[in-house]
Amino acid sequence: MGHLHRGGVLAAALTLLLATSTAAAGAPAAGADRYRNPVSAGFADTFADPAVVRGDDGLWYAFGTSDPLREGERQAHRVPIARSADLVDWTFVGDAFAPDQRPPFAEPGAAFWAPDVRRVADRWVMYVTVTDTTVSGDTFDTAIGAATAPTPAGPWTFSDTPVVAPRPGGGGGYLWTIDPSQFTDTDGRSYLYFGSYYGGISVTELSPDGLHAVGAPSLVAVDNKFEGGYVLRHDGWYWLFASTANCCAGPATGYSVQVGRARDPRGPFVDRDGQRLDASRAGGTPVLTQNGNRWIGTGHNAVVTDLSGQDWIAYHAIDRADPYLDEPFGINERPMLLDRLDWVDGWPTVNAGAGPSDRARPAPVTTGRIDARFDTADLAGWRAGGGHWRVSGGVLSGTGTLTARAGIGGDVRAEADLRPAGAGTAGLRLGRVEVTVGGGRLTARESGGATASVPLPARLDRTGRYNLAVEVRDHQLVAELSPARLGDQLAVVALTLTRPAAGPLALRADGGPAEFDNVSAAALYRPVRHPVAPPRVGPVPSRYSDEFSDGLDPAWQWIRPNPAATVSGGALRWPVESTDLVGTGNTAGVLLRDAPAGDYVAETKVTLDLGEDVVRNYQQAGLVAYVDDDRFARLAQVAIWNTRQVEYGYELPFAGQPVYGGSIVGTPATTTWLRLAHHVDRATGEHEFRAGSSRDGTHWTWGAVWTFPADTTPRIGLVAHGGATPAVTAEFDYLRFHR
Template sequence: MRRTSGRSRNRSRRAGPSTGPVRAAVLSTAALLLSLTAGLLPAPAGAAGGAQTAQIAQAAQTAQTAQTAESARSARAAADKPAPRAGTYTNPVTKGTVDTFPDPVTIRGKDGLWYAYGTQNPVFQSRGESAERMLPILRSTNMVDWEYAGQVFTPRNQPAWHGGSRLWAPDIRYTDGVYTLTYSVPGKNNIGVATAPTPTGPWTDKGAALPTPSGCPTGGIDQALFTDRDGTPYMYWGSYDTLCVARTNADRTRIEGEVTQVAQGRRMEGAFVIRRGGHYYLFYSDAGCCDGAFSGYQVKVGRSTSPAGPFTDAEGVDLMDRTSKGTAVAGANGNRWIGPGHNSLQTDLAGQDWLVYHGIPAEQPDLERTPGVDKQLSKRPTLIDRLDWIDGWPVVRAGAGPSAGRQQAPVTSWDVGSTFNDGSLDGWHAEGAGTDGWSLAEEKDARTHVTHAGGDAPAYLVSGRTAPARVRAEADLKAGPPGGAAGLTVGYRDPRNHVTAWLDRDRGALVTDVVVDGTSRGERVTALPRNFRWGDWRNVAVEVRGTRMTVEVSADRLGDPVATQERGLPAAAARAGKVGTAARGGGTAADNVGAVTAHTPVTSRVPEPEPGALLPEYSDEFDGAAVPGTGPDSPWSWVRGRAPGTAMTGGALSWPTQNAELSLNTDTASVLTRDAPKGDHTVETKIDFAPDQPAQQAGILLYENDDRYVKNVHSVLPLSHLDGAYTHVSEFGKEGERPTTTPPTPVANAPMFGGPTARTMWLRLAYHRDTARGEHEVRASTSRDGEHWVPNGVWTLPAKGDLKIGLAAMNRAGATARFDYVRTYGG
């Protein structure tokens, strides 16, 4: 377990004068409820740290054995012990808990803890266990220290309709008062659905979500749910190489209606959609997820003004266009993480978004071969990193990519607030009307929460301490029966001075009210969907920055709010104050009420490395009459002889593609090479190339030999499941020895995919010698105008021999590449 540092909140502050009779009533009610429910409550959720974990386990055992109210309260209090604030973490966050945890997705449960779900894998190999866990579940108090919490299915209760298939890529949502888990059943080319009353189960099989055929060329895999502002539920799915979307029925167990293709690309998969501002953002991964040190996976994104598209990348390229796409969110950056991808999103209590994804460690990229599994699996532990929104687009760590060193941890405990799972209202004050109406209640999922008995006038339960003026506050609320309204209050001074966001059942709306000196400064009403279920928990989040307030209403904080409202505040209301919950009418409930200082957004990207000065002695404008490599004084030389048909025409090297390859054991293509400078440098070429057949490719290389090189080429590749269809890609390929073979042998060749292609393109390879790791490190980028460059990821190779500058045009005859120049720049 990693340790975090910081201060814990004081949960035992003395109550103010107005809480005395309230507390007595609360404790009386709580004691009765706890006595009734002793022995029926779930085992306490995990904590962060060895001694703390042991204490929780002991408390849980005591509660289960004694089945008394006192022991149940003790167990819940231990589970509710807050994680330290503002600590640090180091990726992978699942280290020490599980060996691998691919395709992760997380949710904050209504008990105030975080839960993660992953693809079926042998997660405990290091403990000597070869069996796989079917959709394993982890639990955490702080998003960085995790404990194993079970699995969705076991070999004994796996639904028969799966046919024994492995289960992949879960997605979790809180819908209609239950947890809805969708997952891939690749053996049946379909998507399964299961529901549960708590994040750890018990799970009820709801069958397959897709008809046969599904209406999507790729069948069923890598799904994610999404709910639009009008309450319409959608499912996105697809892999190899098309992503689709369709509406689902009300309980999200079956798709229905039209199926729309929203994205196509080589090995595109892993859709995850959120809405932010006026756009829908479709996150996905492409290239290859699971090839160990040769995994080219990256997270990319497109956006749209409709959940059904069209989605475009930051270059304006439609995700359905037959070309590779740019706008990388996270890709390999040359540190230890290979193939980062298959993401979900999570938001911490300060409002900072986090990318949750997996990566492959360079030092140990593969799991051991597992009995009963038909192939070797890549080791893919879970990573988290800060997700920044810059100029309307998301990117990990402002463009720095996956982190390998110590990072600032998510904010996961309140400055002011409580989950109420300790069975106490110490530090809370009842104000306004009905001060004796507040009491504690119990549910299996949310556990202890507060309710109010009712009354027409507003009642408030507010913190004893003050929250900051720049604040993010949250609460899980239920508005109760008709006539009820439940609210989240911020900036509270007294009943005459506060800002409250109400879930108002009679008006069917989110209603915000700003009260200053006893006078409302105007309500703002935002309609909620007609199918809004008032009896279920809903999360309300309020963020105040200066005099601007933003309010969101969602089911589970996963980027699909059903209502968003922005409004200005008078200066008298935009100030520090208490946080709390409000109630009108009977049957309202609140849980997980608290506030912290709102996060500080990062608004500028990390600058991309720029080439240095031109190095003429390593450059060629191709303005001579002789083909490079044919004269005695040429700095160029040919591998396997001059390519047929090469010629100098119009100040360019004209090169017809060959029916020859440079791949694995088939090394028949000609390669034009020359020495590269020592030290860091960038090689650039301008190429005119219009391939029209699969496998045709041309571009630039850094080449040691036929088994050790990287290339950045304009290539044509077929699309899976679409007969005869192909796509143009910026292919950033690598060939080298696979480090996990003994001895290492040159058996692997794999791509990453870069920005969009064009007939005229500029291609770059930037070289860096990583002396600390003993590696060649190469980053690719592409441009369609020679000025604006789209960065790709980084491939590494163990440094053995020197890399030369190279050109090639190969794999299938019929197209001609025209190289305008090769220019080399210093580091």
């Protein structure tokens, strides 16, 4: 999203800085075998809410929220566009919109946030948040607008009416109609996902031209937890990626990405534990969260696939040593990062669960053994086997067979952008296997073997340009047709081969001249099979633990004692206080004890009956790693408006005042198990605390890492505060330290 946030213990609105800037477009840089985050460093200090597509020219285009790009610039761009040949080195192209360009329903001061760019038939459509409209005097009566262009670089022209108009909120103001993301299904229907903390994430069907909402929207992710939705289809499931917590809390930002899956694009989406994303106790399986290195606030993602078939996640993050673009508490500096997205045990996770990278890593594959863009008329790398072929305007067209002279072998991914003749067929041949588009079907056939075929959507534009991708791994072939390689397949066909599809790559066209572009063949990526191991949980030394079996252990120390907290019957019972630990008030009681040296895992089991669906801000109970009242990390099950969440909040002193933010870790039950895994970084001496939660004490969800300086000595404790009405008592069964 842009600069506003809602939810957690803090809610705030940052001032918009609106202006314009222009710069000359440059040529994309050369490819690289390795890269280092942030990938936007070559043209921008901040590039939030990135969307990435591959254009018809074979280059990659990225679009960002309307912020200044550089420190000291102090002028907001109007959807800045960057271009790259390799997804790593990016060059600024220009702004999508001129200083005086806006849709008729936008106020003159409106900003444009969180663009999403898709191919719809033979043009590109950008969906974008319009922050201020003419509907009312409210300066945040947001809407989803659309603009169209012949290429990702533009020129972009706004549609006159919003795709989704401002929506009045039941509690006042307007629901946050922001963060659009489009998706096209296998029946040809297109959908738009949109929304944020005030109102939740909804989905609506779109008209065939993609410019108008159709019918009533439905909720897919609960309010007060999710925003920045992004949907793709993988292995027959629809996957909703969504960002949680606060996007923009400077050095305390805990933004992260979670996911749920469904069998229908309208949901219901559930996480790995079967918890729904649209429930009060909202689920969400972590995909990307901070790991203790320089990057925090990792969120608002897009997904792209390289030429080897490997998926990559583009997102923004904050360097905790440089959290603001200029002065403290101004615009958060959120450059664009890129990391490998793995599917381990069927679920997506970044770098096998290791999280954001800050060191040199293998780069995406953006060229292949065969890589034909047809920028010239030279077809020296190909040989014709009948028919007629020619290159014009950067596109190959012809009939018959055209075979690449370069050989391919082993597991391979081949793809091409193609446009079949009206009643003809077009496709790719890999040795003994041919995959074609035509006759209303996507068909794969092995010479002398089996054939598999699936229908294309009835509403498909038969004159449009589409991407055909074919992957062969061992004896299994999977082919998919999509508008623009963004995980929204129009058709998928699978075929088990009698033997590997060895042989040359060829282009095939029958029944009339077909068009081809961006033809490639590259070694197929090797999938990651095993995730990074979770924190080790060892035995429990009795010296550092308390089972609350015989009063309160003398090792405990109180900060602001609460005589109402008592120990009996093997439990600590603590009525939730009408106090807080955030900010300068510091009225909450904290029950602390020293932690063992070195690595350990602190664990508690807490029962807190907060009910569901009703507002009980911000009653909570759980663990805390505590240095003092202005530096702590608090892991608690908490009521945040109508939701129940496990929030991992963090406060630290910055620029003369305490700053608070948080991340979300798992889904609470009435009884929730909580863990803080402590590790000392050998290079920096910093204390790293990774949070985990469980609904049963057996299956754990691990989340974000917050860090403490090397010269501090954090203690571990318990808290129960946030509001005394209605009265509720937290019950802690124990505090254990695992070594």
